[in-house]
Amino acid sequence: MAQVTSTRLTLHRACLLLVIIFTASQSYADALATHAHVETLARTQLMWNQQPLPAYTTGKPEISILKFTIPAGAQLPLHKHPYANAGVILSGVLSVYTEQGETRHLQAGDALIELVNIPHYGINNGDSPTVVVVFYAGEADQAVTELVTK
Numbered sequence: 001m002a003q004v005t006s007t008r009l010t011l012h013r014a015c016l017l018l019v020i021i022f023t024a025s026q027s028y029a030d031a032l033a034t035h036a037h038v039e040t041l042a043r044t045q046l047m048w049n050q051q052p053l054p055a056y057t058t059g060k061p062e063i064s065i066l067k068f069t070i071p072a073g074a075q076l077p078l079h080k081h082p083y084a085n086a087g088v089i090l091s092g093v094l095s096v097y098t099e100q101g102e103t104r105h106l107q108a109g110d111a112l113i114e115l116v117n118i119p120h121y122g123i124n125n126g127d128s129p130t131v132v133v134v135f136y137a138g139e140a141d142q143a144v145t146e147l148v149t150k
Contacts, residue, residue, distance in 0.1 A: 042086055042111035047118075049102045053084055054116050059139035066144075070094065070130040076122045078148040083138040085114045092130030096122045119148040 032038050045053055070076065070092070078099075094106045098120045106112055114134070124130040136144040 041088060042113055044113055047113050047115045048096070048104050049098060049115060049118070051115075051118075053113070056137065057083060057139045059142070062138050062140040062142075064136040064138055064144055066134050066136070068130075068132045068134065070122070070124045070132070072124055072127050072129060074124050078119050078121045078150070079145050080117055080119045080148055081114055081136070081145055082117060082142070083136055083144060084116055085134055085136040085138075085144065087112050087114065087132045087134035090131040090133060092124060092128055093126040094122050094124055094130045094132065096120055 047053055072092075089106050089108050089110045089112070091108045093108075096104050096106070096112070098115065098118060104112065138144045
């Protein structure tokens with residue numbers, strides 16, 4: 001049991017380090033540039049629909065990193081995220097939509113700051129699976145995605 005706890009703690013620390021690196025200020029990224037190639041994929045205070053990101057949760061923070069593989073032609077159900085999150089398209093294409101008709105089209109290499117508490121869905125309109133890695137800044141023991149039913 002101690003080994004499992006230690007492994008989880010190590011993974012948690014590694015995930016936290018990744019988030020810190022991905023969200024670091026430009027001056028911090030420049031300091032690392034002498035040791036590694038650093039490319040800022042996204043740095044913003046806005047969601048993809050240009051609305052401001054909400055304040056972080058006051059509960060116990062938990063970082064989650066999920067890898068999604070969306071089959072060609074698949075449509076994800078209408079859903080929302082209660083916490084800030086950001087993703088990177090590793091391969092394929094993805095279009096995301098809100099109920100109000102806001103749209104964003106993404107391809108491999110694109111970063112996306114997701115919508116928080118705004119229902120939306122995604123469609124893989126491509127001919128191959130889309131792979132997306134998403135980083136969630138959530139709250140311990142809480143879901144990072146909620147399905148929206150009409």
